[in-house]
Amino acid sequence: MPTANQRTTVPVLVDEEKCIADKGCTVCIDVCPLDVLWINPDTGKAHMKYDECWYCMPCEADCPTGAVTVDIPYLLR
């Protein structure tokens, strides 16, 4: 059963200027109930790896540098 890669916009945006994941911070990654935020190995910063968001906002509320913004997913907007 061959598979395809389908692109999708994601609701959680991380400002890489402000994100300090490369300094060892994992707050947003830790608090996500759906475990969709991971470190991007290319940049060392947090990013949304899986489009599985409840837009519940702990990632944004708990980020120590205000780097995370949660948008409403496009399908609901």
Next chain:
Amino acid sequence: MNVNDIPVIDTDVLVIGGGTAGPMAAVTAKEQNPELRVILLEKANVKRSGAISMGMDGLNNAIVPGHATPEQYVKEITIANDGIVHQPALMAYAQRSFSMIEKLDSWGVHFQKDETGDYDMKKVHHLGTYVLPMPEGHNVKKILYRRLRRNRVEIENRFQATRLLKDPDGNIAGMIGVNTRTAEPIIIRAKSVIMATGAAGRIGLPTSGYLFGTYENPSNNGDGHAMAYHVGADLVNLECFQINPLLKDYNGPACAYVTGPLGGFTSNAYGERFIECDYWSGQMMLEFFKELEGGNGPVFLKLDHLAEETIQEIETVLHTNERPSRGRFHDGRHTDYRSRMVEMHISEIGFCSGHSASGVWVDETGATTVPGLYGAGDMASVAHSYMLGAFVYGQICGESAAVFAAKRGEPQLDEAYITEELKRIRAPLLREDGIPPAQMEYKVRRLVNDYLQPPKVTRKMEIGLERILAVREDVPNLCAADPHELLRAMEVQSIIDCAEMAARASLYRTESRWGLYHYRVDHPEQNDQDWFCHSRLYKDENGNMASGTRPVAPYIVDLGEEKDAYQKLRVEKTASA
């Protein structure tokens, strides 16, 4: 001890699920007996997991002396559930409700008080007064986390339980599961187990089509319901679906509990009130559904008649607490409560005792039908529990499980069963190509919407069951590219189990009951002669999904003259427009 080269972790009490009931259960077991080893296992992270990850804006079932009595509460919830409740379990909750509020208050959870320092109770239910606002309720999870640390509960985050284990005598023996980030398996041997795995909220598909835009936290996908079924525990009244009134396209409740006491209400397209009472019951939802589908529809939340300062108060509560992205949703659509009514709709279906009455059967001690296994919160069968019920039954289960564990030796593990389960867990990762979990999940949840969403029709549900079973045939082709996809692959198998349970339970009860929750078009009447009973769903001795009945325990509170009150929820004078 090792099984298949995996070290076995030993504990006295294991709690599965670290949302609301789980932390309370774990803390209580430790308080009860500090010598016990207590492990709290959580699929996400206890700091922000479960239904109240961002907090809660009120108690919906507070029984505060001077405002209500336990007897009044038991009576109202019995009436709201068309009589099918286990009153001793409701009474056990009602009698502990106030002491739990005081306990939470002493822990630092803030409840609204009036100018004299009394709890500021509001009337939302049809008969009694049980709603207590908590406008600063955003810190509940932080307070629970502090208590877990203080009581030295051991926390295991990012582990998904996949199956429960039994010993040869049929007592609970522990669980097997998997790390959601590394796919490493975990085996825990436990003398008693408390399940607090939340609702099964990912069975149906939200109308937006976004898989994770569910009313419930999507990590509450029904793993607990599936595990309880497979270990042989009874589930009851699963045909009594959870269906909630929500904003159209947004998963936040319209919040009659918040807006009602301030003058907001549910209206039809003409701005007219059509239900007497906004409390979430099946009967209310049936009137909601009729208005939604009728000529006066759709349905709206009406706030545009309220004063500016009232609207500001509503916005502060609704946009900062339980669902803080709500303000952002309204901004995106340029919706302002001041200038127009907000369109509402109904949620996808689910199993959730917090709002309805279905789940894993528990009695007034929190015990399931498997000795040593307890259940609390949205997954257990105590009707209309809400957050406070999760706390109270967490406490009850913590006490019961501590006692059970203390009088028991080391459970014997079934190594052959563990070996089989390890194979099931590893299988999706071993396949190089196949069906990705998201695709299978979309398909089964779309079938649930098409065939099981009320109004229920027998022939449609039969076809739905057939199609759901066909998806089950595809499970051997389920494929996961990484540990995260494995988490979803294990979840979709629980979702398929729950979808099958929803179909079979709905087909079994050949009457209509609980308003919209079990509205069968071809059996439209409530039939107390044949169906004044709980329906059971269980795994029979041949491993098949079976149904049966459980009698309703004799009432301890008489219903009196108000027994039909919830059958009269429609406003008498309807729209003439």
